[in-house]
Amino acid sequence: NNRWDAPKKISKNINTKYNDAAASLSPDGKTLFLYSELGSGDIYTSTLDGNDWTEPKPLNKNINTAQFWETCASLSPDGKRLYFASNRDGGLGELDIWVSELDSHGQWGKAVNLGNKINTAGNEDSPFIHHDGVTLYFSSDGHPGMGNNDIFVSELKSGKWSKPENIGYPINLWEYDGFFTSSRDKKVGYYSTVKEGGLGGIDIYSIKFLEPKYKPKPPPPPPVVEKKKPVNKNYIDPSVEKVKQQKIYSLLRGKVIDESTATPLNATVTLVDNETGKVLSKIYSDPATGDFELVIPHGGNYGVTTESQGYLFNSINFSLPKFAEYQEIDTHIIMVKTEVGSKVVLRNIFFDVGKFNLKEQTIAEVKNLEQLLLDNPELKVQINGHTDNTGSPAANKDLSLKRANSVVEFLVSNGINKARLSAKGFGAERPIVSNDDESGGREINRRTEIEVVGLGDH
Structure with missing residues (x-):
């Protein structure tokens, strides 16, 4: 009847007094990869024995580390590669995605970082390798996105991962999206998200694709504007x-x-x-x-x-x-x-306290940004929103993202291609100075930045 039954506890062997999370299921449905808070947070496996699951066992030291965090894993369809997330030493950022290959003795070998095409200075998490063995889905707050944490897809071609593509709307929204999995025919996807109308904090959603494979529409060519010599x-x-x-x-x-x-x-x-x-x-x-x-x-x-x-x-x-x-x-x-990674503060963008609508005094500044983008049609920028530490962290992050999105929406309404723009809200996470005082403190930390995230083919 196309309806899900009420959830049942999977097994007394699986559930413990600690936080237990199902990271992924092997393609044959007989091996369950689990995250457990035992130790520093590690990955375990349990196998289906008849009608019950066996007691979970930790993966070897090439996967799990004593001092770091391994969050989730996904097994390739041939069972020979394990993709997982970890914040271990040797990574490019916080959580990175790594891969380990099964050796001739049936043991997982030394983990290899997937490199800077996939991993950034931020968090890359919840990897899912598709049944075709070459399509990798993952979540990231480091790649340019629509919200604080988006889902991306990359393909393995000639031994190299392609540049990750944002899956886009309506999957990715303004807050958190992650843990994406797909059916074999790529017509149905399941993922976790925070959105209005949900029943809790992070809910599970499904989506049907009209095409057998996600194919983003190519962005229209940017307007060619002749640069004016002053x-x-x-x-x-x-x-x-x-x-x-x-x-x-x-x-x-x-x-x-x-x-x-x-x-x-x-x-x-x-x-x-x-x-x-x-x-x-x-x-x-x-x-x-x-x-x-x-x-x-x-x-x-x-x-x-x-x-x-x-x-x-x-x-x-x-x-x-x-x-x-x-x-x-x-x-x-x-x-x-103007280089990838460069950022500057827009000191003439103003908002009322607790609001995210652009004030009238801001128009001249965003017009300057609009002209910068028109004069440099190859330029892609991210708008970063920051607040002080007044209020709750969740509210500050929400407000900072909405403020950044207000700038993006103004630019789009004035003809700038949305594919060249992204927004990110950091709340009070990245202060420039101490928040102890208002003047010279909190007022400086409340700011809007532009950051170059793309320039030509880079």
Whole structure:
């Protein structure tokens, strides 16, 4: 009748007072791989003996380690390879996916890391090797994704794993998705997820595929936009000239330099009134020395954006009282090259407390990001959301992801291909400074970043 029976305890030999979890079942249905909290958290096996399961036994020391964590495993259809997750030494990140081969004596050999095509600096977990022996599904919070933890698929071709592909919507959503398994014909999948409408924290779902194999739609070609060469002529709005004469401004001056080499850069420095979106000044740094001077009026919320070819734009915010005294601010504007892994903070993105809708004063900043993507059609970025430590960790992570997604949604609504964008929420997990104080502490940790995750074929 296509309905699941009520669950029953599998066997008194399996269930213990510890946390016992069924990691996977062998293709012939006779060997159960289990995770147990005994020790540091290891993988055990139990075999079907008649109508009951035998007492679980731990896998050998090439799989289980004394000090590290082995979470789950999946056996290849020929029974000769075991794919499993572990945070042991020698990995590329936290949890990595490893493989061990069965030797001629029936013992599991030394585990080999699947490498940087599969594993990242984050967590790769819940591997499932399909019945075809070459399609690997796994979950990851390190690869660019739609949520905090997504499901990916990779194929073994000529002995090498292909670049993992995000399975995408409607499987992957904004929070956790993992432990994906597939039927032999790849028409039905089962996985765990956190989503609205569920019965608990993490629920099990099934999905039917219209095609026998997951085939992502190729993204449309990015728009080809001719790069505009800046005309090196300074622009100063008359209102800025007026406050300059009245001495009710601050003077920002310094150098624009490369982050790694401190080489002076030829750059465009733009002052925008965040309340109105109006450009008040556009000046150019000295090509030889990187020197610049910028007049910032008092009594407003202003964004200073610095741009140089081959670099991510730099973002600074100024909000000075209307009756502040004249002051000179000396600084170096540090420019980060546009390379995979590079990231910068967007200091002119604003949200109300506890909210995730973009405030009106944010529009100029996200327009800068939009222009960066138009000028660099090969660029793929991840929007990272961060909060301070006020509130619960779960709520902070949820809020930070929603804020990052708000930026993504704005860009998509303005014509940027969604395939070039991803969002990730870190909550309070990655503070820049101590959260002990508001000024110089929590206000700095509440931030939105852009991170380069793809550039051309990389």
